[in-house]
Amino acid sequence: xxxxxxxxxxxxxxxxxxxxxxxxxxxxxxxxxxxxxxxxxxxxxxxxxxxxxxxxxxxxxxxxxxxxxxxxxxxxxxxxxxxxxxxxxxxxxxxxxxxxxxxxxxxxxxxxxxxxxxxxxxxxxxxxxxxxxxxxxxxxxxxxxxxxxxxxxxxxxxxxxxxxxxxxxxxxxxxxxxxxxxxx
Amino acid sequence: xxxxxxxxxxxxxxxxxxxxxxxxxxxxxxxxxxxxxxxxxxxxxxxxxxxxxxxxxxxxxxxxxxxxxxxxxxxxxxxxxxxxxxxxxxxxxxxxxxxxxxxxxxxxxxxxxxxxxxxxxxxxxxxxxxxxxxxxxxxxxxxxxxxxxxxxxxxxxxxxxxxxxxxxxxxxxxxxxxxxxxxx
DNA sequence: ACCTGAACACCGTTCAAGT
DNA sequence: ACCTGAACACCGTTCAAGT
Numbered sequence: 544x545x546x547x548x549x550x551x552x553x554x555x556x557x558x559x560x561x562x563x564x565x566x567x568x569x570x571x572x573x574x575x576x577x578x579x580x581x582x583x584x585x586x587x588x589x590x591x592x593x594x595x596x597x598x599x600x601x602x603x604x605x606x607x608x609x610x611x612x613x614x615x616x617x618x619x620x621x622x623x624x625x626x627x628x629x630x631x632x633x634x635x636x637x638x639x640x641x642x643x644x645x646x647x648x649x650x651x652x653x654x655x656x657x658x659x660x661x662x663x664x665x666x667x668x669x670x671x672x673x674x675x676x677x678x679x680x681x682x683x684x685x686x687x688x689x690x691x692x693x694x695x696x697x698x699x700x701x702x703x704x705x706x707x708x709x710x711x712x713x714x715x716x717x718x719x720x721x722x723x724x725x726x727x
Numbered sequence: 728x729x730x731x732x733x734x735x736x737x738x739x740x741x742x743x744x745x746x747x748x749x750x751x752x753x754x755x756x757x758x759x760x761x762x763x764x765x766x767x768x769x770x771x772x773x774x775x776x777x778x779x780x781x782x783x784x785x786x787x788x789x790x791x792x793x794x795x796x797x798x799x800x801x802x803x804x805x806x807x808x809x810x811x812x813x814x815x816x817x818x819x820x821x822x823x824x825x826x827x828x829x830x831x832x833x834x835x836x837x838x839x840x841x842x843x844x845x846x847x848x849x850x851x852x853x854x855x856x857x858x859x860x861x862x863x864x865x866x867x868x869x870x871x872x873x874x875x876x877x878x879x880x881x882x883x884x885x886x887x888x889x890x891x892x893x894x895x896x897x898x899x900x901x902x903x904x905x906x907x908x909x910x911x
Numbered sequence: 912a913c914c915t916g917a918a919c920a921c922c923g924t925t926c927a928a929g930t
Numbered sequence: 931a932c933c934t935g936a937a938c939a940c941c942g943t944t945c946a947a948g949t
Contacts, residue, residue: 547913582942
């Protein structure tokens with residue numbers, strides 16, 4: 544007799560499949576297989592695939608290490624998105640479904656208010672838009688590079704992207720009137 | 728006897744379907760239906776769905792009105808992405824497949840070099856990341872609002888997003904050392 | 912309460928064959 | 931050169947029925 548199948552476990556397995564095989568391979572059918580049930584049984588625990596992926600997205604963001612200051616928080620979020628295969632895409636796609644309260648925006652708003660920013664709401668949204676756009680593009684490009692091997696060495700690519708990110712964050716935090724938040 | 732079916736026409740019909748019904752409804756089967764052929768015939772003209780969507784993405788960006796200056800170019804790109812249903816998502820998803828040369832980045836680089844920016848390459852990437860992230864989130868949220876009707880009036884929402892965008896662009900152009908590019 | 916079985920209405924893609 | 935027919939290997943989701 545298998546112990547009861549709870550949502551946390553389901554989300555954990557979905558995240559595991561995501562990391563191993565990528566978003567395209569996270570299907571209700573393969574997830575059910577992994578859990579040892581039929582696909583239709585998943586719908587007892589979960590409304591549909593979209594909300595399941597939103598829960599996965601929340602978990603990815605929750606895994607971001609706590610950090611002090613706006614720039615560090617932003618970098619920590621970036622790392623969390625890039626740490627999971629297709630993480631940025633999953634979080635970006637689900638961000639709008641939270642209807643105004645995505646986890647990424649929440650974290651940034653908290654960091655901004657603590658830093659005494661002028662308009663924490665606007666600032667959090669702008670930073671979230673940059674972080675998610677940046678991470679999505681970077682992640683796709685890195686994964687393409689890993690497959691194609693068409694480019695220079697991946698480490699150099701990663702360094703260039705990190706420099707772009709720092710430049711963007713530095714410009715944004717300065718421009719959004721966050722006194723203490725020069726990059727690095 | 729139907730005139731020969733060329734790629735431009737196929738891309739145009741795909742764009743039309745995208746605008747009418749959204750990305751989820753742009754399938755090889757429904758596109759073939761629209762064109763009056765069988766799905767398998769599409770593969771004579773196009774390698775696969777991914778490259779077809781990349782061509783659609785290029786078309787969306789090509790529809791952006793030419794503009795003078797960095798800030799205006801960025802705004803024009805934003806408008807083009809938001810003008811088509813799911814436009815931001817399509818362009819963002821396809822951006823990495825161009826392997827370093829997406830149309831969005833090209834436009835921005837041109838504007839930046841003309842403005843005499845310090846590092847046009849980095850700047851173009853950073854701006855592209857922000858524009859695509861912003862437009863993706865805004866577009867999803869707007870479309871959710873249109874369905875759900877859960878929020879305040881959509882015009883006010885759109886105005887708020889535009890203000891966020893301007894704030895982001897102002898901060899970035901200043902921070903990226905583009906002399907002439909204060910917002911507006 | 913939780914799961915199975917069976918079905919519905921779809922997908923993208925390949926490939927031999929037709930014209 | 932361009933297209934059809936038929937198939938392959940899938941999808942998400944619903945819902946009656948089982949335990």
